[in-house]
Amino acid sequence: MAFTAADVKTLREMTNVGMMDCKKALVETDGDMDKAVEWLREKGLAKAAKKAGRIAAEGMAYATVENGVGVVVEVNCETDFCAKSELFVPFVKDIATCVAENAPADVDALMNCKYPGKDLTVAETLPEKVMSIGENLQIRRFVRFPENTSVAYVHAGGKIGVLVNLIVEGGIDATQIGKDLAMQIAALNPRFWDKSDVTEDVIEEEKKILVAQMDNDPKMASKPQQVKEKIAAGKLNKFYEENCLLQQAFVKDGSVSVEQYMNAAAKALGGSVKFVDAVRFEKGEGIEKKQEDFAAEVAAQMNMGK
Numbered sequence: 001m002a003f004t005a006a007d008v009k010t011l012r013e014m015t016n017v018g019m020m021d022c023k024k025a026l027v028e029t030d031g032d033m034d035k036a037v038e039w040l041r042e043k044g045l046a047k048a049a050k051k052a053g054r055i056a057a058e059g060m061a062y063a064t065v066e067n068g069v070g071v072v073v074e075v076n077c078e079t080d081f082c083a084k085s086e087l088f089v090p091f092v093k094d095i096a097t098c099v100a101e102n103a104p105a106d107v108d109a110l111m112n113c114k115y116p117g118k119d120l121t122v123a124e125t126l127p128e129k130v131m132s133i134g135e136n137l138q139i140r141r142f143v144r145f146p147e148n149t150s151v152a153y154v155h156a157g158g159k160i161g162v163l164v165n166l167i168v169e170g171g172i173d174a175t176q177i178g179k180d181l182a183m184q185i186a187a188l189n190p191r192f193w194d195k196s197d198v199t200e201d202v203i204e205e206e207k208k209i210l211v212a213q214m215d216n217d218p219k220m221a222s223k224p225q226q227v228k229e230k231i232a233a234g235k236l237n238k239f240y241e242e243n244c245l246l247q248q249a250f251v252k253d254g255s256v257s258v259e260q261y262m263n264a265a266a267k268a269l270g271g272s273v274k275f276v277d278a279v280r281f282e283k284g285e286g287i288e289k290k291q292e293d294f295a296a297e298v299a300a301q302m303n304m305g306k
Contacts, residue, residue, distance in 0.1 A: 149168045
């Protein structure tokens with residue numbers, strides 16, 4: 001039975017075993033996925049393979065800057081207890097270092113990078129970590145900023161990781177400015193960085209909502225459609241102030257926008273700062289956690305006995 005690169009990838013996702021071992025397992029078992037899993041278990045990776053199916057929705061979002069390279073990663077585990085352990089936290093930091101040093105294109109490429117301080121790859125090291133930590137581990141995502149000036153911020157011990165990228169001129173230290181922006185992003189999670197990033201379809205949808213609100217307002221319903229649309233266009237500034245980072249009210253001083261704060265703070269230091277990009281990772285976002293329903297389980301068992 002032939003197998004493809006996709007089969008190798010699937011087996012790795014099922015077992016958390018390195019790519020080369022997965023490939024060898026499929027070769028040895030003529031491409032039979034179930035037998036390949038069994039073969040890997042027989043080779044001493046049973047514990048890792050056994051835990052691979054468990055949902056890993058806890059973990060850590062971690063941001064750092066190493067040798068001028070900004071990195072934010074999310075690594076997942078199964079329990080909050082594990083996420084704070086002395087074994088898991090250094091593992092996450094090692095993964096961030098690996099991303100900073102190797103510039104992998106994606107998680108698959110990262111798995112083939114050398115693990116810091118070892119001759120083994122990340123893929124080869126991961127099953128060892130699963131066995132020593134005792135939980136399923138998943139390296140979910142990362143972003144790397146090699147250019148400009150990056151500032152990292154980790155909120156609540158890894159619940160949220162934010163990486164801000166700035167162009168800094170004038171030789172100033174913009175660390176505090178970057179941290180303030182990162183804290184704003186962590187707290188308010190803006191949909192857009194700047195009003196110029198808001199797409200036309202979003203603007204049109206927002207206008208449509210505003211017009212519909214006026215249609216349902218007895219005081220506004222009788223006004224001509226063109227007037228309503230003009231009023232709606234004028235109200236877009238409020239949308240920008242609520243949804244765009246640079247137009248938002250600065251959390252530490254609501255009398256100025258984030259952009260006004262950034263420009264004034266940079267000027268006070270004798271230079272200038274331009275916001276380029278940012279990434280906000282919140283651990284477990286979008287991962288469906290398994291909900292245990294004990295009553296339903298008991299009922300199902302009772303029905304099976306009838």
